[in-house]
Amino acid sequence: MRTSPADSRAAARHLIEALSRPLPSNEAHRADAVQAALLTSGLLDSSNMGNSPGVAAAARDGLTSLAHLLDEDVPGHGAGQLLLLLLAERHTFTPHPAPDADQLRARDAATALLHLALWHTDDSLGLLGAALQGHAEETRSCAAARA
Template identity: 80%
Template sequence: MMRTPADACADARQLIEVLPRPLPRDEARRADAVQATLLASGLLDSSNLGNSPAVAAAARDGLTSLAHLLDEAAPGHGAGQLLLLLLAGRDAFTPHPAPDEDQLRARDTATALLHLVLWHTDDPLRLLGAALQVHAEETRDSSTGRG
């Protein structure tokens, strides 16, 4: 059963709230902290801690949720906004208009999820693409009353 965008927004808020700030500098400890965030948010079940496909799926759901959350401020543009924020953070440029604090926290959470995914898949960009595809499907289904 697909989640509604409202459910996804609640998941994204939970992820953002639970993610420790600052994250540990050590890669392994950072991965553990982000995985603990997925557990606390309910996107990952404790029985799946060592299961890379399950962790990757939870991270994908987290990225999808963040895109839905960004849709709230700019309906229909959350996925593009998430990509722009991720690129801006990586390439050190500031989009116009400058992101607000909530957008920056969403970007930091997405970045942390993508770092975790590096431990669980060899193609994080494909996982990000899958997250944005799920976002589009959930958005479409909610607008047509399906789901």
């Protein structure tokens, strides 16, 4: 999915809204809920439901979209902010300044996407890296088009 950052932000908002809270604790039900949210957001095409490469690509695009969404607060730093939020959750520390409610929802969505990715790829860290690289490329492309 190569699109504009504005379209990515809209998809990220739809993804966050579509994710049930709390997510089911049962692994299979959780994966189904996250796939349904990806489908609702438009990041996943119904023909890719259950198709591991397609679901992994949708998860990657979702992560890219979340980074674009976080760019709204601090332009150019959304990818770093997303990574910091994920690390803070993983290692149980609070970044400074403390994340607001919207940032926490973006983090929760990213965590859900990475959890789903474990079902569909052997390299979830590579998937996150590809998402952050996609964010950088889309940001540069948009900036070059404005110049």
